[in-house]
Amino acid sequence: MEWELKEDLRDCLVAAAPYGGPIALLKNNFRKEKSPSSRPLLEIYSASGVLLANILWKSGQVVQLGWTASEDLLCIQEDGSVLIYNLFCEFKRHFSMGNEVLQNHVLEAKVFHTEFGTGVAILTGAHRFSLTTNIDELKLRRMPEVPGLQKLPSCWAVLSRDRVTIILLAMGQDLYLLDNTSCSVVTPPGMSPHAGACVQMAVSFNYRYLALFTDTGSIWMGMSSLKEKLCEFSCDFRSPPRQMVWCTRPRSKQRAVVVAWDRRLLVAGNSKECIQFVLDEDSYLVPELDGVRVFSRSTHEFLHEIPEASEEIFKIASMAPGALLLEAQKEYEKESQKADEYLREIKDQKLLSEAVRQCIEAAGFEHEPETQKSLLRAASFGKCFLDKFPPESFVRTCRDLRVLNAIRDYQIGIPLTFAQYKQLTIEVLLDRLVLRRLYPLAIKICEYLRLSEFQGVSRVLAHWACYKVQQKDKSDEEVAHAINQKLGDTPGISYSEIAARAYECGRTELAIKLLEYEPRSGEQVPLLLKMKKSQLALNKAIESGDTDLVYTVVLHLKNELNRGAFFMTLQKQPVALSLYRQFCKHQELETLKDLYNQDDDHQELGNFHVHSSYSSEKRIEGRVAALQNAMDEYYKAKNEFAAKATEDQIKLLRAQRRLQDDLDKPYLDYSLHDTVYGLILDGKHKQAEQLYRDFRIPDRRFWWLKISALAEREDWEELEKFSKSKKSPIGYLPFVEVCMKHHNRHEAKKYAARVAPEQRVKAHILVGDLDQAADAAIEHKNENEMNLVLSKCTAVTTDSSVVEKINRAKAQILKK
């Protein structure tokens, strides 16, 4: 161990995190006098004893230390408050285990890990238990009272069973199980009645097994469900042990507990025998997934069951294929022919692939690089004689071992075993390196394992940058520049995340600078909004051209600012303004009006009223009023045309209303043209004339309209009367057209004669009188017209005279 401790471990409050995690020591905690000079000292070491950080403890009396799954240190104080520090003794936050604890104090506490996260259980001065299963989502649970519990229980433990967390406690000879609602007495099956009172208990890493140590020196081992006994061991020591922990390996049949007294370590399992070690110093046990870490002032050891593969190979005089292969390889290096003999022996049994597998597996369990190498060499030697041995396991093991050896280095100090490493996964390991601020190593590992940039290097760099922004001694420019230099445009880097961190640290200016590097506006805007830099956010959103983003900011601003300021902001940003107007058109019509009012945009206001005159207003008075408003606005906008048109519309609405009342027919909502047309169709010529005069309908339109309507009504008499009322402003060809449209050839003919000479040919053709058409054309001596008539001559027999006539005329023209 790198540390040089003056104190005995027993004088300190100790907590060591699993998975080769850090060790926290609180010195001088137990001294009662609280003079400033002897304040407790909190120190955090790596597993190899390298000091990471220390602080003088200035808060209250600490009852228990513990590590969370994400390697934060929990300091549970007497008053029930829990302080959370990171690896570097930097305070993160605190929470409380409830108010009742304030008076009663916490007597004992335990930190435990379940699938929900890291939990804390406390025993209060009132001899009540409280716990929370996840400190990140604090939900306190007060456990039911244990009847007759007047003093501290002799021992207790937290169990997790089927996603329920329960507490097991021993009081003399009785065992109690506390769940959410009740407290029940339990007896472990097969425990002899004379076993005595339970003084120590241990729960295995995965909560499956339970061990109890009684004051008669008997150790009961069984399932934590208390339904099955595994074995019982009786030892000669009666004194309560300092620590007792399970030492098993996943998927192994062997189960054992390690019991530690001051100077003695005992390993007991399903066997009459036990293994005893003498401890030279105070030691501390850390249960791990696949064994137990034992550290003292000078050493740090790992105690575990020998894995099968290693045992097979290294057992004395082993004839297992792996052992033979290792031997063969050694002989081969000595250039001895024995190599072939060994190899032949394995091959004869057809066990070569098994041998290679054993060597690879065993290499994973070794901590010494030399042994790892010789095993791997043996494996690779054996592989040469195999046809199709998949190379993945070999390659993977080599890579993983490299990583493991690197992190086991005492300067890094994460003594992970192979099994732990696999359980932890590389991602978590990288996170832990990042937590320890070992950025270069983390990046090297990413590169070595060829992790995708997004998962690997970028993530580490981002963490580095987040750490960087917390360095308060450097100026904003310096930090921003340093970060940009290192990160550049590495894919997967989110500058906005780094900026968010900077903002959390209260460095708003730095955050803004960092955001400048963020290429995606979509990422810049939310943070800017959070920082209340809404103006900047709006600019960025507009720059991005992303309407959605602009909306996000605008609607955010709307809630943030008062109305006046909000409108003012929009004024400066036409894009945002037009978008907001669109939003209002659908969602807040009144606001839209206000917006226009503020701009003195009378034109738009006019339009607004016109729109509401036919969309929202139903009553005629309302519509007229809306149009009145529109007219006023149009006048203000100096748009006289629109004002006039609106005025006409008001007039029309009123007229239509009158007609509707008088004639009992719907006229509303028709255009002027349609209204007049409708009137004529109904024979209401007087009213039609009235509108014609009132609205100064142009003559040409009125004539067209009237003759079409009359023709549709087939009121030929009236049509003729009308045609003679005065000279038609549209000529008489339209008369022919409308008659023909309604298939009245007889009437049409009447008008054809009155058509102006230049259109007469056309009129005759329309009526179907080709003979007259030809005559007219010849009269005009117009070749085009003649050709037109010719083209209409289809029936050979009837039209032949016409054709002849025209051809003659044409010939005559040609002669001249």
Next chain:
Amino acid sequence: MFVPPQLPGKKDLFIEGDLMSPLDRIANVSILKQHDVDKLYKVENKPVVSTSDQLCFLVRPRIVNVKYVAGIVNADKAAGRSRKYKIIFSPQKFYTCEMVLEEEGIFGDVTCDEWAFYLLPLDDDLLSMELPEFFRDYFLEGDQRWISGVARALELLNSVFGPFTHTYGIGRCAKMVYEVWRELVEESECDGQARRPEISHVFLMDRDVDYVTALCSQVVYEGLMDDTFRIKCGSVDFGPDVTSSDRSFKVLLNSQDKVFKEIRNEHFSNVFGFLSQKARNLQAQYDRRRGMDIKQMKNFVSQELKGLKQEHRLLSLHIGACESIMKKKTKQDFQELLKTEHSLLEGFDIRESTSYIEEHIDRQVSPIESLRLMCLLSVTENGLVPKDYRSLKSQYLQSYGPEHLLTFHNLKRIGLLTEQAPGEALTAVESKVSKLVTDRAAGKLTDAFSSLARRSNFRGISKRLGLIPRVDGEYNLKMPRDMAYVFSGAYMPLSCKIMEQVLERKGWLGLEEVVRLLNGNEFAPTEPVMEENPTWEAQRVILAVFLGGCTFSEISALRFLGKEKGCKFIFLTTAITSSARMMEAMLETRV
């Protein structure tokens, strides 16, 4: 598929009308049934009669649609009914939608999803984003919500067929799309640089650069089809008058249709001749049957007959369509209409054209057509004379109702129907003034001018680019010599001409005056263009991007240009448009 697994079990699907055709192209009813869609409804303002316990809505991300759903949910709540609701927004969800859900108090009751549908291939060379609302949203309302979508579509094409090395464009929207796209490219810059691009040239164009072309009556077969029958998502519904039976047919119109492939780009006057020739050939092939022995006959039946039958069916359909078009077009004096349009394009007989339009309005021929002619007059003449502006508008209001006061406002804002400034030719004044006043003030002044409705300057552009071909004698429509054939040889589509010029010059050099008249915002590749291998140059592929829609006439014109120059145009448009669609987008009507 987009029907997400999160809503398993039977459900009713409500689809917005706009999305029906695109959906139909991708998934027909039976596929939907496989996904447990029980009944299909159209989203419309009617009470819902569905009895299903799960309702799924496929809509555009618009506030109205969200409010529609909110109405249903709240009605159910009032009736004490509980169902599951899911809204699928296409192509993406917008913040405002969620905001409205929240304001309506149903945020928790409804789940949302997106159907990221950006590109619909309508044909070998035609991709549509099926966003007809793009035109109104961007050009009228100034809403840029679709820009990022277009940029994303562009990036998709770039990553598959690119890299695009030569990007040209004109128009504000084009410029914006280009910039957003560049950002996307930089973000995802990784491989593919060394790849030989399938598409290297891109030309982006705003619809408002060239309104004139879109306003003209289309006379190329496919365009005319669109104007007459409305092609929806590459397919058209032929009514009984075309199919000469009592049923309506839905027909896919693309290059798979062998008959259509040959006539789609032809001037309508040629189509009939072609079809009858084709019919004769077909008859001849049928006739070969006579005098066959058994074996040949067997061969004929098994190999050729099916194809012939198919061709026969298509041929009769197209002949039917032609007849129907003829019937409709001759009735309304189509020739006279075209004549008016041509004189507007050439700038002759403006007085006469104006009174033609007036009569058009007075006789209530068609509200959309009248509006189109007014706009064409305005755009070609750089605005209407104040007197005409007023009288035409009031005539129109008298014919079609006062709510069109707002329509006119829209048209003015977008620059389709404007009033000539009293000072006559504004550009002349402008240039004079800018010479006199200091630079800064002049800058402000031009700013002020450009903030006015944009001016079309059509006459000047037309002169400079030679859009009106000088014809000696009859324009031969059978053997067209330039793109003007798509408008009977009277006018060369401006949008296509710009593309031709820029691609030929490899930039805007020499077109400065035209650019000025088009109000600028042009761009071209900044780095010097490398001299390419000329053989490759000949077979290059150009992606023509139309922001705000393109017409079939433009597509035909560019297909023709491609054939002439030995390159190929691929089209990406926000939607297929036509004069009628453009006018309808501007209309304000009672709901």
